[in-house]
Amino acid sequence: MKRFAVLITIVFVLSLLVVPLVMAQGKPAPAKEPAKAPAKAAAKPALSKEPIKIGAIYDFAGPCYMYSETGMLGLRIAVEEINAKGGILGRKIDVVVRDTEAKVDVAVREVKDLLLREKVNFLIGPCSSGTGLAMQVVHTEYKTIRISAIANTEAQTVDKFSPYFFQVVPNTYMEATAATRYLNKKVPAAKKFCTINPDYEFGRRQAAAFEEEIKRLVPDAEILYHAWPKFGERDYTAFITAIMAKKPDAVHSSLFGGDLVAFTKQAAPYGFFEKTPFIALYDLPVLIALGPDAPEGTFGFARGDFFQDPNPKMMEFVDKFKKARGAYPDAWAVQNYDAVYLLKAGIEKAKTIETEAVIKALEGLSLDSLRGNFTIRPLDHMGSVPCYQGTIATDPKYPFKVWKDITRVPGEQVLRPEASVREIWKKTGVTR
């Protein structure tokens, strides 16, 4: 039913897009077009000096709370910087923050409120793939652009593609594909695998992408066991013993945050990390929380914590972030910073904040970001953002463990091929 509703919405919106084209060709528009979506953004005069409003919608609850917090900090640093230099097109940026409480219904309500009452021009957020998918329906209906800087389910750009959505985070497919290649490079002889992933949209997609890629790399690969702990599980003991009983050559995981901290501490006494090559989302917050318990020699993947891409631009951002927070920036801050600058580049190229013009400007746009250069693919609005992998190690420079043998995989190498995207679109009914 929900999928049907999304489909209908997308069809409506796309059909609305068709109208001007048809008109331009001098033919009358078909009368069946329902005037469903209010064209709010278009009503704003482009010349006005009133501020550009960005609605930042995040999940300030549960496991997403921390990501949302540091993400907002990255976003604010970017906005302050831009405002100090005169804003975008001479207009200041205003940020309105909203909380989804990590609930789908609240997310829908808050996004509607941002669009209708606050009349924001653009949206950035959220953290959870669940709330992200829910709000996609709404802002698509109201023809407002959203950029995701944390939530990364591939469904946002592929299965449920919306022309009003842009992605600056490697999606689940890219992330798992790149991580699988790193694992394969490190343990080329591994043939038998287990996986352990949080049991929801994000984890399911990671596991599927891993399975797809490992079978491509190792044709006789065998997946012995998929473990599905619930998101927020505290006790992994039974999962760990079940995995170890299968004696896999390597284990793939997309556990993250507090879940990964708990898993790591519970697996260590079993000698899990000595026996089994393991890759999971060992990013900066997890490494900090684990402290000395972070297992050296175990593999991690992440989305651009400061130490993974120490380019000059990133190091400059590290200083700014440290001044604001007294801590090192993680990928969540980095991605939000990049999201604001992507928006700025898009608006400046379009020379207006009018939605359709900004969409056109963003398609194919290249941004010199904190994570190096990336381009928005016109096909599905997916940024060719890099994925990072490494091996956990000690570095005397930092009071926490970081990575060595760091690989930076440019997005172009792991983007889902165009033909494959179109294949999925055929099934989900996206026409583009």
Added chain:
Amino acid sequence: MSFDVLFNQFMSGIARAALLFLVASGLSLTFGVLRVLNFAHGSLYMLGAFITYTIWKTILIPVVGFYVATFLASLVMGGIGIIIEFFLLRRLYARGWPEQLLATYAIVLIITDIVKWGWGGEFLSIPRPIPFKGAVSLFGFPFPSYNFFVILLGLIVVIFLWWLVYKTRLGDIIRAAAHDREMVSALGIPIPWLFTWIFVLGSIIAGLSGAVTAPFGSIALGMDIEIIVECFAVVVIGGMGSLPGTLLGSLIVGLVYAFGIMFKPELALAFIFMVMAAVLIIRPWGIFGRPER
């Protein structure tokens, strides 16, 4: 499937059961005597974990720091228990279930916001204390020694509660009060204070269980709701307010989950609630419970 593999999975289940029992016993105790379904019990457990972390981080005593922090945090939670009972619960005993649930749910929200405000959303972690850092060998397979510590603590709490409820004069009063509070009151026993102390004991157990999970996993927002759902399954299966019931319920939930994970991981969580549903159909008051009067 070889014996050692099954035995290991069994031990994983026992470890989980011990943890569940620690939390659920406090919940069951308050319900058994006070007849209040304390939805906020999981929140007290979460708060206990955060407070343990802060004390541990502040005192920084090597080796015994964690144990001292656990002890102090349990005391603090007892104090918080007094406040909650005195200012809120005490006014609710005579009211209906909906009001009690709403009020304790309010505590859930309040504690969540206190934690957000006081500790932020970061997930925190305490390393395992000495001498429970490593593993011991069980039939040639490693078993984390901290899990033994948790099981041991679970056993101590079982024995302590059993002794308190069945072997002391206070226990006689508690059981009598659970049965007929008007009669006990008529005998000149100050019921309000008895209730306060029971709730304090429940809060201490919540704090203690929160503290021991801190080195076990991570300390993070959301751990309250995660545990309370499973605890409800435990007490519904075992019987609300029954100590042996809680023990049996914990064992069932822990073991069903552990073997579910091994044989049918997609349905592991569902199995628990299938058992719960079956118990509700056959014995709505739980295996060891008694029907509501």
